[in-house]
Amino acid sequence: MHNIVCIKQVPDTREVRLDPKTGNLIREGVPSIINPEDKNAIEEALRLKDEFGGTVTVITMGPPQAEEALREALAMGADKAVLIGDRAFAGADTGATSYTLGCAINKLGKYDLILCGREAIDGNTAQVGPQLGEILGLPQITYVRKVVIRKNIIEAERALEDGYEVVSTQLPVLLTVVKECNEPRIAAVADIIEAYREKEVIAWSAKDVDGDKARIGLNGSWTRIRKAAAVKPQKGKVQILEGSVGDVTKTLVAEFNKRNLL
Amino acid sequence: MNFEFTKEQLLIKKMVKAFADSKVAPLADGIDEQCNIPRELLAELKKLKIFGIPYDKKYGGAGGSYFEMVLMIEELSKVSAGLGFFMAVHYLGATAINLFGTEEQKKKFLPRLCSGEAIGxxxxxxxxxxxxxxxxxxxxxxxxxxxxxxxxxxxxxxxxxxxxxxxxxxxxxxxxxxxxxxxxxxxxxxxxxxxxxxxxxxxxxxxxxxxxxxxxxxxxxxxKGFGILLRGIAIGKLNMSAISLGLGEASLEEAIKYAKQRIVRGKPIATLPTTQALIANALVLNESSRWMLYRATEMASKGLGDIDYESAVTKLYIAKAIKDSIDYSLQVHGCYGYVRDFKVERMYRDIRLMEVIEGASEVQRVIVASNALK
CATH class of the missing domain: 2.40.110.10 (Butyryl-CoA Dehydrogenase, subunit A, domain 2)
Structure with a gap:
């Protein structure tokens, strides 16, 4: 079984602070991590490799420092890592990013599964996985929380707001996974040393990916970010209700109704 | 001079910390109370592949250096010095074999020691x-x-x-x-x-x-056993100092957390100059210990200098410095630092070993002074 995992290096938003004056994110000194649900995707690919054998290839599009994310994936057990980086990719929106990843995946050759995290914690669009599935012409199962494979058939549980549904299709397929899917393994120390000293991260430029220039980077993007602003939480007046539980409840319900909150 | 960790070392620190926080922290009090390493934890430690970090891959080691070994012990000891000590002693035995064993002895013992199947x-x-x-x-x-x-x-x-x-x-x-x-x-x-x-x-x-x-x-x-003893414990002293450093860092973290939470007369005690002085004192001792340990370990990893002397200086200083550092952190807690409900109490007990083990501080002073006076 040959599986490809698409990952993204993101700032650890648990460590991000807001500038109290400007409301902007302070990114200096914020550690970079593998996007958490992408880590679940890596784990699922490795779990399937443990079960069925085969290989796991991780791929990312990003700046040179994204190599760190790939090294961690190699330390977790991935066999091959590809870093797609080029100035020509700068400013890519989710569509151009998906197109670029699609071109790279086509160059990688045969595969059984493409795995992505549901969404990245810095953009929260959840678009790259599904767009990539469309570009590659694959069936896709999103929001996956459990995977069972028998022969050439995959059966997956999709997490819904109030339950789950079971979806089945043939391989090859693209999956986007949610955090409930598994608990990503912690890379072993000896494997980290091996990942840094003995394993290779393959670097591909725009030329290597060999896509349509009109569909990559800023030029290939259909969307533009016109403005980003921090939303300042508005503070309302605090009102302390007094009286019996019954009276307080009635007043509270009336107030909620007045504000169309119920 | 380079004061930066490599990317590889940063990832090792991060992963061992993630392991310590998720797998060791819930067991740390039990390890202390029952005085043993649960077998389930030992199985998890084997999966983390930390038993043969500085040894050659041909013997089952990771092919790393003493530096990565020290970082691992420091991180584990922040959560459980008992576990750090278990690992440090394992390395004491394994390193003596790695340094002085014949090819046959290394092949006989190191693969089992590196996998964690055998504990040194x-x-x-x-x-x-x-x-x-x-x-x-x-x-x-x-x-x-x-x-x-x-x-x-x-x-x-x-x-x-x-x-x-x-x-x-x-x-x-x-x-x-x-x-x-x-x-x-x-x-x-x-x-x-x-x-x-x-x-x-x-x-x-x-x-x-x-x-x-x-x-x-x-x-x-x-x-020629005494030479093996001296060199073996020279590396061992780096690991003992790594346990100390981990304890110093963790106890200060506890003190800072407590100082921000504990309200006296309407204000957190972190706002009091007296508390700040205690925290500053602990911080200075931790930082000086950190750089002393990292320097000596880097030298040992690269085979530079006289490691018998360097490790003696390092342990002599750090054992006392971190004992004082934890004392300051305990003082921040007031009487709460004296009861088992607060982690600093365990750390205060743990650090005391470091002035008497692998040559008491008096013995380290003899080594240090002999070097200065020769």
Missing amino acids: SFGFTEADTGSDPKAVTCNAKLVDDGYILNGQKRFTTNGSEPGVLVTFAKTETGVSAFAFDKFQEGYSVSKPWEKMGNRGAETVDVYFNDVKLPSDSLLGQEG
Whole structure:
């Protein structure tokens, strides 16, 4: 079984602070991590490799420092890592990013599964996985929380707001996974040393990916970010209700109704 | 000079921290109370592949350096010094074999030690001798096909764990070092000592009663055991200092957390200059210890300088500095630092070992002063 995992290096938003004056994110000194649900995707690919054998290839599009994310994936057990980086990719929106990843995946050759995290914690669009599935012409199962494979058939549980549904299709397929899917393994120390000293991260430029220039980077993007602003939480007046539980409840319900909150 | 971790070292720190926080922290109080490492945790530690970090890959090691080993022990010790101590003693035995073993001895012992299947230990101390080789009473009698070992070793940490022991005994030509599998015929241990701290690793007395050792158990040359002891514990002192540093950092973190939460007269005590002074004092001691340890470890990793001296200076300083640092952190807690509900109480007990183990601080001073006066 040959599986490809698409990952993204993101700032650890648990460590991000807001500038109290400007409301902007302070990114200096914020550690970079593998996007958490992408880590679940890596784990699922490795779990399937443990079960069925085969290989796991991780791929990312990003700046040179994204190599760190790939090294961690190699330390977790991935066999091959590809870093797609080029100035020509700068400013890519989710569509151009998906197109670029699609071109790279086509160059990688045969595969059984493409795995992505549901969404990245810095953009929260959840678009790259599904767009990539469309570009590659694959069936896709999103929001996956459990995977069972028998022969050439995959059966997956999709997490819904109030339950789950079971979806089945043939391989090859693209999956986007949610955090409930598994608990990503912690890379072993000896494997980290091996990942840094003995394993290779393959670097591909725009030329290597060999896509349509009109569909990559800023030029290939259909969307533009016109403005980003921090939303300042508005503070309302605090009102302390007094009286019996019954009276307080009635007043509270009336107030909620007045504000169309119920 | 380079004061930056490599990307590889940063990832190792991050992963060991993630492991310590998720797998060790929930067990840390139990490790201290019951004075042993739960077997389920040992199985998880094997998966983390931390038992042979600085040794060659051909023996099952990771091919890393002493630096990565020290970082691992520092991170584990932030959460459980008992576990850090267990690992440090494992490395004491394994490193002696790695440094002084023949190719055959390395192939025989290191793969099992590197996988964690065998736990290393190291026995020099006896009931009436600490660092004096002349007072060693254990003896190894040369016979046709090896040696017959008799005697008793005191305070042998991990002596009750299945694995490999490096120990020292008198032979015809002086004190010699031996490496062999524990629990063969004639090997037995006492019940564990009830220790003040570092209670994860069991410390026992070990009894040798006509233990038959094949001739390839001799480590290094006969009569040259004291050199093996000195070099082995030189590396060991780096690991003991790593435990100390981890304890200093963790106790300060606890003190800072407490100082921000504890309200006195309507304000967190972190706003009081007296609290700030305690925190600053602890921080300075931690930082000075950190750089001293990292420098000595980097030198040991690169084979620079006189490691016997460097590790003695390092341990002498750090054992006292971090003892004082934890004392400041405990003081921030007031009486709460004195009760078991707060982690700093355990750390205060744990650190006390470091001024008496692997040569008490008085012995370190002799090494340091001898170097200065030569």
